Amino acid sequence: MNRPPVEPEARLVVVDDEPNIRELLATSLRFAGFEVHSAADGASALRLVRQVDPDLVVLDVMLPDMDGFTLTRRLREKGQHVPVVFLTARDDTSDKVTGLTVGGDDYVTKPFSLEEVVARIRAVLRRTRPGEEDADEATLRYADLELDDDGHEVRRAGRTIDLSPTEFKLLRYLMLNAGRVLSKTQILDHVWQYDWGGDANIVESYISYLRRKIDAATPGPLSDGVGVVVPVPLIHTKRGVGYVLRLPPGAA
Structure with a gap:
């Protein structure tokens, strides 16, 4: 008997120029119940976000054509306020401060555990999605x-x-x-x-x-x-x- 398709928990875009990390993240997040689209650079990510209208973007800070901070600024300038979780290569306070300044919502430091990435994505989605408690106060x-x-x-x-x-x-x-x-x-x-x-x-x-x-x-x-x-x-x-x-x- 055919089972009905399972509705994904959320639609994500994963952006990382390292193929191994990108594929590992995409596969793991799909296994966790998300719909996942991926991109290897900033230009592709901008097009992809416009096409698929994701609920959240997982974004590496270091990309070959533009850094993740510049990409986030461009998204915000275009009126796209999709939540962003940054992947940072080092536990650098200046990177974290910059990420918050440009409108990021959280950050995960490499190397990371997949469980931590999933938990942080879900935490950001819970606090940024409408229809939560106090929704009567429009x-x-x-x-x-x-x-x-x-x-x-x-x-x-x-x-x-x-x-x-x-x-x-x-x-x-x-x-x-x-x-x-x-x-x-x-x-x-x-x-x-x-x-x-x-x-x-x-x-x-x-x-x-x-x-x-x-x-x-x-x-x-x-x-x-x-x-x-x-x-x-x-x-x-x-x-x-x-x-x-x-x-x-x-x-x-």
Whole structure:
């Protein structure tokens, strides 16, 4: 008797210029229940992402034609906010920081275990897919900050802010708990949802980049008609405790 086809857990694109690693990853991820498409360079990956519209990209940082960071920037510039898990050749803090800056969602250091790659992919998918808990809150507002869950858009004082899927979920968690100090552990558990003890430093890095985007000065008119608009800071650090979204004392 023919069995009905099994619906894949998610559609992935794997990008790595080393054939052995690429094929090993693709085969292992298919065995884990994913639909997998693969590419050996950045140009092919850009075309493939456009063609198959994946749920997530597993992306080697070192590629022959462009690095993974440049590829991610190009995806974001084209309006493609697919989650990205970087594969890095070494445990280099600068690589990790760059990956977070350009909109990556996680990273795995080579050599890696296949179980770790699968676990991290599933963790990213859980935190970036819609329809999770609190889905009834379609639009969140705090002060002049607005988060549209359905449209996956964030605006501050009418200015649209471009966020990666993980930055979006982090901001959403802060907005749902506005005025409440959240510890790194709480944020890590809710936003990253690791199945093991994750690196709490990733929270500090993401808070820093999110703060730069949300609380950033922008060009705008002042009394003389030119200058910058400096918004009231909303994301604050409670030293030794955690982070909180709130208006500073005395702000309207």
